[in-house]
Amino acid sequence: MATGRTHRPATRSRGIPEATVARLPLYLRALTALSERSVPTVSSEELAAAAGVNSAKLRKDFSYLGSYGTRGVGYDVEYLVYQISRELGLTQDWPVVIVGIGNLGAALANYGGFASRGFRVAALIDADPTMAGKPVAGIPVQHTDELEKIISDNGVSIGVIATPAGAAQQVCERLVAAGVTSILNFAPTVLSVPDGVDVRKVDLSIELQILAFHEQRKAGEETDAEADVETVVPPVATRAPATGAAGRKGPDGDVPAVMPA
Amino acid sequence: MATGRTHRPATRSRGIPEATVARLPLYLRALTALSERSVPTVSSEELAAAAGVNSAKLRKDFSYLGSYGTRGVGYDVEYLVYQISRELGLTQDWPVVIVGIGNLGAALANYGGFASRGFRVAALIDADPTMAGKPVAGIPVQHTDELEKIISDNGVSIGVIATPAGAAQQVCERLVAAGVTSILNFAPTVLSVPDGVDVRKVDLSIELQILAFHEQRKAGEETDAEADVETVVPPVATRAPATGAAGRKGPDGDVPAVMPA
């Protein structure tokens, strides 16, 4: 699900499962909200509801961190906020750079939740020389030439790539060479990185396509699916498939595989 | 991993595993690139490399769709593009609306890969009346009042929420009431939706926090972990934990589970 590379051969590491790690920020957000309303304790049930998961999962997740609850009572909100923050490494400050200050990069730079939790935008970097010096979200954009210097001067270890797809791999390599070891990639490309570098990907069009899949499925069921449709129709599609489409077998039915033409 | 709600009680549905569905767009992208270069066929090995997965997984994934390859040869690129597109429901046109035309919404509206694959931005919607009529990415922004009408006039079933967190749930409810059944949520909130509605979430700050977790882990190993750092500083944090922090136990070892107070 997450990182591009294999991510680490499960070093002895005191294993908090990856799936759990991915949910900790969710819990943290819910807890922070409770904290702001000065709620002192929550049960797994309540917190789970606020985070949008089920309570068994939440309890299991917390059990990997330690025994932080009180039976018959629940969890102390402040204490848990602290423990999760610490576990996630948010008790320290993480300078990040954003490379590629187009529409998206600007949106990211302006994104408030960014700075809120331990992350600090150390620099905005863009390849367009005419952008240099222009402030975005109050931070002056710097030219790509400065990239290496910025990284090392600020001790940046997390980089955000918001460039066009074509530039992403190259930017990635420069970031990595300069010392960045975690990358959040918004460009629609697969980045290849050396071992030890983490990549996470955010990809709008992939998300939409996944939704479309389920959406299509729903539509098919409405009309009660099954029965009908010949399931696989000769692919009129783009150019005719090289190999004869004849002998192909789709898995049996369900989604009315109606054709374009 | 994806959807907020339980997503469907595993109706008998001809199961393509969710994990596989999530990778299909990746394959599709790699295949499209090959297609543009007029490459006629690929092996699972090559395609897997291009998509950033391993070949066994890819073959298994494809096996859920049917037998679309040729032993000893590989896969016909065009044919596979077509099959995957169809499976994902991209042979039809999906009108989407984007609600919340701030920095992020504008970035999304401008995002090219959007329109490319079967998705069409049917409307941009914002609550700010002064935005109304202003074109963003060539599309005039409309006021929230029009939301219901827009949805039904255009037969929109996919909505993108790019509003501030505070407005998201309400927007979501209006979208759903108007007939939207798939939502892509960029607001940092948990949306609650009725059964049958799919929600996918894209959350910058969560991704960063996950990276920070791994980053911290790396740093710990470098200095050979253990020993050093007081690791936990008294949680000067907000208020002191209610229940005595005394008896707490972190999981054994590694990070010294030193207590707050």
Add this chain to the structure above:
DNA sequence: GCGTGTGAAATTGTTCACAGCC
């Protein structure tokens, strides 16, 4: 009694390894 913490069961996803077909 209530709600956490957790073994054990169930489910889902990944990898192996090889038979079968080109």
Add this chain to the structure above:
DNA sequence: GGCTGTGAACAATTTCACACGC
């Protein structure tokens, strides 16, 4: 000989259900 398709082993994750401490 090369490469797909897939059962079977393995690994990760989720869910169940209940003992245990407050």
